[in-house]
Amino acid sequence: MDQIVDKGMFTNGPAVKELEAALEIFTGAKHCIAVGNATDALIIMLRAAGIGPGDEVIVPCYSFFATASCVDHVGARPVFSDIDPVTYSLNATDIEAKITKRTKAIMPVHLFTQLADMAAIREIADRHSLMVLEDSAEAISMFCEGKHAGLLGDAGVISFFPTKTLGAIGDGGLVLTNDGHIAAQARRLRIHGQDEHTPYIHHMAGYNSRMDDIQAAVLLVRFGFLQQEIARRAHLAACYDRGLSDLSQVRTPTIRERADAANSVYYVYLIEAERRDDLAAYLTRQGIGTEIYYPYPLHTQPCFAHLGYRPGDMPHAERAAERAIGLPMYPDLTEDQVDEVCRWIHQFYESGG
Incomplete structure (x- = not known):
């Protein structure tokens, strides 16, 4: 600089x-x-x-x-x-x-x-x-x-x-x-x-x-740190996978294996969760940041109303918009912090929120 x-x-x-x-x-x-x-x-x-x-x-x-x-x-x-x-x-x-x-x-x-x-x-x-x-x-x-x-x-x-x-x-x-x-x-x-x-x-x-x-x-x-940070993200994602694997209310990310051998990078750790909005509010109260991806599919945005799409036209996207939430994911996150996030998610569903 x-x-x-x-x-x-x-x-x-x-x-x-x-x-x-x-x-x-x-x-x-x-x-x-x-x-x-x-x-x-x-x-x-x-x-x-x-x-x-x-x-x-x-x-x-x-x-x-x-x-x-x-x-x-x-x-x-x-x-x-x-x-x-x-x-x-x-x-x-x-x-x-x-x-x-x-x-x-x-x-x-x-x-x-x-x-x-x-x-x-x-x-x-x-x-x-x-x-x-x-x-x-x-x-x-x-x-x-x-x-x-x-x-x-x-x-x-x-x-x-x-x-x-x-x-x-x-x-x-x-x-x-x-x-x-x-x-x-x-x-x-x-x-x-x-x-x-x-x-x-x-x-x-x-x-x-x-x-x-x-x-x-x-x-x-x-x-210069990109590859080690990508590896760190993958490690943290594996920690999340283990911590949330026994929750029926949560779907953790699935990496689709294809013949073209595409590789993955965990920019976001995205889960789909029942009662997503209540879960996000609950985690916020515990001091845990989340991000909703994306609450309104693009075909439902007011500025595109003239294109003539209606709710129900894109069922997969609309389901994701109601259920998807990003959990904390960045290289400086610790394993203990991942465990804490997972504990609070367990607590939310076990206590009825």
């Missing part, structure tokens, strides 16, 4: 370039383009890929809001699909029924711990000549047959929000791709539609979405 202040280059400077280069080596991407946040990364990725007015993009209805809002921001229409109840990602069997002549892309989300079923999604996309644009915001260090998340389709994104597996001390995001045209467009879009070497010549109306060098400096340091 001192070096950045001394040099006076605070955005899209040397630290950002160093981070992009390090992530290109780590992920195997030909192009990593750092931007201000992952929501911007999604919007920039879509625009760089040519998604715009009149197009439709198939997205899961159970995800963070930006998964759908980014499609709306570029003038396209989000088409919601139900989720796989195990992985919480796009249900490949539901995608095909949503494809129309306007469909331009499928956007799977790799949610919580594991990749979507990319082999099945890619097969459908190839058969219908569709792009695959990955919301891989949570999927740092998730690989499938040697390919990093975000490179299994045409392009993807990474989020560096502070709670993420690799988090900054503020906002930050990344577009990654092996497609040279998408990369060139993304680099232009992040700085008002201009090329870095020809300022004040704007090829398109872009955005002000440069990454701060201070965020890049933090990420470069934290990047």
